[in-house]
Amino acid sequence: MQAIRQPRSIFMLGTSSKADLTFILSAARTRSMSSDVVGSSGGMSAGAWMDLARNGSAPPLRFPLGTPVKCFVGTAEWLRGTVVAHNYREPSWPVSQLSAPYQILLTDDAPPDARNAIWAPADVDEIIQSDFRFGLGEVAECRIGEHEWVMCTVVGLLYREAKWPEGQYAPYQVRVDGVLPGSVDERAKTLVENRQLIWLPRDTDDCIKARSTSREARLKALVALRQQGMLGPDEFEEKRRAIIHALDEHVHTHTHSHTHTHSHDGRPCSHDHSH
Secondary structure (H helix, E strand, O other): OOOOOOOOOOOOOEEOOOOOOOOOOOEOOOOOOOHHHOOOOOOOOHHHHHHHHHOOOOOOOOOOEOOEEEEEOOOOOEEEEEEEEEEEOOOOOOOOOOOEEEEEEEOOOOOOOOOOEEEEOOOOOOOEEEOOOOOOOOEEEEEOOOOOEEEEEEEEEEEOOOOOOOOEOEEEEEEEEEEOOOOOOHHHHHHHHOOOEEEEOOOOOOOEEEOOHHHHHHHHHHHHHHHOOOOOHHHHHHHHHHHHHOOOOOOOOOOOOOOOOOOOOOOOOOOOOOO
């Protein structure tokens, strides 16, 4: 098990054992824009929220499972993560201690000295806020396979399907708009032809990242070399993968400085099983 390191916190942002964040990967068959379930806490303080929680009158939790959030950990620093549990408790906590409204799995861009899972003691803006990197209507690139990305448009926030457990959401629903230059993936082309709606399980760079004109230009140049007979099929594919997975200098304006452009385990972020 990966070692858990001590976080910096002045708001008692607790740490916990690493959460098991497993998502079912699926095609999204209907459009859902559920961003209205995420709102502000209205200026309520952490102490006031805890007093209400002790009396059993705290407002309903604002963030469904799967919501990308940022958490305050002290000294004006916020860490990004994903909500993975509600009403979280550590085994060592006394009965008198309030359950934490959220457990958050930190994203890969967290600093090295931060633990990989933390808990938020109150559901208020001064401690936890939603943190979607892309808004409705924004164009992006999303991952549909180990080495295959497509161009897409965000059409829904906090998407869910009826069969999912209550309170579980995917951060984004997107429409597949086009393949990247040089793609020979028939499944990707089918998604584009159908203008398929799919959902993405995480708001991280290994699932969705900003459109890059420089990356597209490099891919088009590579395609030209292949058409001129200067690259064989294997060399072309190797170079194309390197360009697709390379860190882009011109990241999305909402993206933080530490970014990772490929999954450590190589799993796709979306999967179409509608056929």
